[in-house]
Amino acid sequence: MASTEAVVAGYRDVAAFSAAVRGLRETGVAPRIYSNVPLEELEEGRSKVLLFALVGAIVGGSSAFLLAAWSAKAYPLITGGMPLIAGPPVGLVTYEGTALGAVLATVLGVLLEGRLAGGSPPPEQVSTLLGDGLHVLEVAAEGEAVVALLDDADRVFGLATDAADEPDDEAS
Amino acid sequence: MIADASEALAVEDAAGELVEKLTRPRPRLMAFTAVMGLVALLLPLCWIYQIREGIGVAGINRPVFWGLYIINFVFWIGISHAGTLISAILRVTQAEWRRPVTRLAEAITVFSICVGGLFPLIHLGRPLIFFYMLPLPNDRYLWPNFRSPLMWDVVAITTYLTGSILYLTLPLIPDLAILRDRFRGEGGWRSRLYRILAMGWQGTQRQWRALHAGIGILAVVIIPVAVSVHSIVSWDFAMSKVPGWHSTIFGPYFVVGAIYSGIAVLLVAMALLRWGLALSDVLTDKVFSNLSLLFVAMAIIWGYFTYAEHLTTWYGGGEAEERVHHALMGGGFGQLFWLMVFLNMAIPLAVLPFRWGRKPIPVTLVGLCVLVGMWLERLLIVVPSLSTPRLEYTVGTYSPTWVEIGIFVGSIGSFVFLYLVFMQLFPIVSVWEIEEGRHGEH
Numbered sequence: 001m002a003s004t005e006a007v008v009a010g011y012r013d014v015a016a017f018s019a020a021v022r023g024l025r026e027t028g029v030a031p032r033i034y035s036n037v038p039l040e041e042l043e044e045g046r047s048k049v050l051l052f053a054l055v056g057a058i059v060g061g062s063s064a065f066l067l068a069a070w071s072a073k074a075y076p077l078i079t080g081g082m083p084l085i086a087g088p089p090v091g092l093v094t095y096e097g098t099a100l101g102a103v104l105a106t107v108l109g110v111l112l113e114g115r116l117a118g119g120s121p122p123p124e125q126v127s128t129l130l131g132d133g134l135h136v137l138e139v140a141a142e143g144e145a146v147v148a149l150l151d152d153a154d155r156v157f158g159l160a161t162d163a164a165d166e167p168d169d170e171a172s
Numbered sequence: 173m174i175a176d177a178s179e180a181l182a183v184e185d186a187a188g189e190l191v192e193k194l195t196r197p198r199p200r201l202m203a204f205t206a207v208m209g210l211v212a213l214l215l216p217l218c219w220i221y222q223i224r225e226g227i228g229v230a231g232i233n234r235p236v237f238w239g240l241y242i243i244n245f246v247f248w249i250g251i252s253h254a255g256t257l258i259s260a261i262l263r264v265t266q267a268e269w270r271r272p273v274t275r276l277a278e279a280i281t282v283f284s285i286c287v288g289g290l291f292p293l294i295h296l297g298r299p300l301i302f303f304y305m306l307p308l309p310n311d312r313y314l315w316p317n318f319r320s321p322l323m324w325d326v327v328a329i330t331t332y333l334t335g336s337i338l339y340l341t342l343p344l345i346p347d348l349a350i351l352r353d354r355f356r357g358e359g360g361w362r363s364r365l366y367r368i369l370a371m372g373w374q375g376t377q378r379q380w381r382a383l384h385a386g387i388g389i390l391a392v393v394i395i396p397v398a399v400s401v402h403s404i405v406s407w408d409f410a411m412s413k414v415p416g417w418h419s420t421i422f423g424p425y426f427v428v429g430a431i432y433s434g435i436a437v438l439l440v441a442m443a444l445l446r447w448g449l450a451l452s453d454v455l456t457d458k459v460f461s462n463l464s465l466l467f468v469a470m471a472i473i474w475g476y477f478t479y480a481e482h483l484t485t486w487y488g489g490g491e492a493e494e495r496v497h498h499a500l501m502g503g504g505f506g507q508l509f510w511l512m513v514f515l516n517m518a519i520p521l522a523v524l525p526f527r528w529g530r531k532p533i534p535v536t537l538v539g540l541c542v543l544v545g546m547w548l549e550r551l552l553i554v555v556p557s558l559s560t561p562r563l564e565y566t567v568g569t570y571s572p573t574w575v576e577i578g579i580f581v582g583s584i585g586s587f588v589f590l591y592l593v594f595m596q597l598f599p600i601v602s603v604w605e606i607e608e609g610r611h612g613e614h
Contacts, residue, residue: 010587013405014496014611016549032376033376033377034374034375034376035375035377035380036346036349036350036375036603036604036607037383037604037607037608037611038380038383038464038604038608039380039564039611040384042377043377043380043381044377045378045381047381047382047384047385047570048384049382049385049389050202050385050389053393064327066316067307067318071307071315071316071318072315072319074313074315074316075313075314075315075317077317079317079320080319082319086319089318089319089320089324090318092324092327092400092404093318093323093324094326095400096324096327096328096330096331096397096400097327097331099331099335099394099396099397099400100331100334100335101329102389102393103331103334103335103338103339103390103393103394104338106338106386106389106390106393107342107386107390109382109385109386110342110383110385112372113378113381113382113385114373114376114378114379114382114383115372115378115379116345116371116372116373116379117371118372119371119372119373119374120347120372121352121367121372121373121374122374122375123594124356125354126374127352127356127440128353130349130350130353131188131350131353131354131356132188133188145284154450161279168326
């Protein structure tokens, strides 16, 4: 992969950081943002984790219902005068299965959407800044205009990065 | 302007101070952990003895077939409501003061379910055939009977344990990444451990967005699961015709008791952590005061349920129920019953409504009283009803043996040991949530 130069800037002040990110976005540059805290004011796009949860709930609930109903028929044993497939107990098992499916699918959704499964930690320089409690942005060095937007940063330095590791398109 | 990142920053950040405080090695704490580890050994040792010798070494016998094991099962599962439920409710309602409390509450949940979940297995007598309760394909084509309330327990507790572990670990990931970054240059097992567990967390907005959504969904899902778990535990009792158990309010009564004992253990843990880790700037008096007010509310609700339960029994005048009622009010269990009322109602209501009573030390003492009181409540639900059954010729009593007491003490040791190990490996206070709160203030 060809190497391109990127600029990494670390900010202690959230307001300055947010202003820099917005400034870059206004110039059409999509910086990759790293932070130890969530910055909701900079969030773009919507999460699909809820969709995972809903699908997981449906799959979990259906599976639990089928398990409870089918296993009762597979070994037919009348208990307490109840029908083989009695509403309340099957309902309870279905309820728990729904919750379990939703929980597992939610975590799966977070792992996939956040690209956590098999993901790699940030570059060492970024990690150093994060370790010092700074908010960090990484942007391809596309001239003085971009670098000038990073004036308020506490730390700024150059970073060699692979073309395959282009900044995240947060707007996607 | 472009400089080398390897130059250390002189200014230390607040999060860094907190991380340093939480991860600093403490020899005395490690020694205490080792002692608790030894106490915890009582559980496996006594259990192995029981497996070798048979369930007869326990004090349970006709007519009291449920003893200390089931009492402790209900007690520990009740305590588990400290974390997931309280943390989830506070998250969903966006209570700002939750931030220092959530992680330490969630850890209580996970370890108390782990310990509490062992008791039904211990009570089985033959724990090696536990897998009969799992829906596994087998050559006899025999499946678990899901119409049994005991099977509901298996399903609900499995769901609750899974959900609680994930609810603890998901918000832990950003803090693991903070630790990974801080220990990066040091090498060693801690560095490797955090690198693996952080799973490549970078703190990008995409990741935060996914995490926020995930935590929000888990918080909403876990609340009804927690309610269902203790309702189902109560239905283990209420679905039978045993006098004193066959009650329609047992579900909510158990849930309220669980939350009440959960808050008690949470307050005690908070006070010990504040003192032990010097966290008075995070676990502030305000946090204690707010949780204490919730505690008072739960004390009143618990008292109301207890009164309603006994009033109905007394007024109904059923013969078998009356015998249990009299045993509790002034009979063989009278002293324990009134001690329970004193510990669970009189003390909290005498102390917590006052400002001085909501400081860490009095709150901790009240919390300990309530823990003892709630354990007595479980004892008084299980034993009096079984020892005065409908058929009077089987009347009997129960006293635990050293094996049961050893397992009980070992369970306390196991819980404390697991908790101490966790807090020495991971931040027991959610660093990123504290930081998020600080940013919100500015």
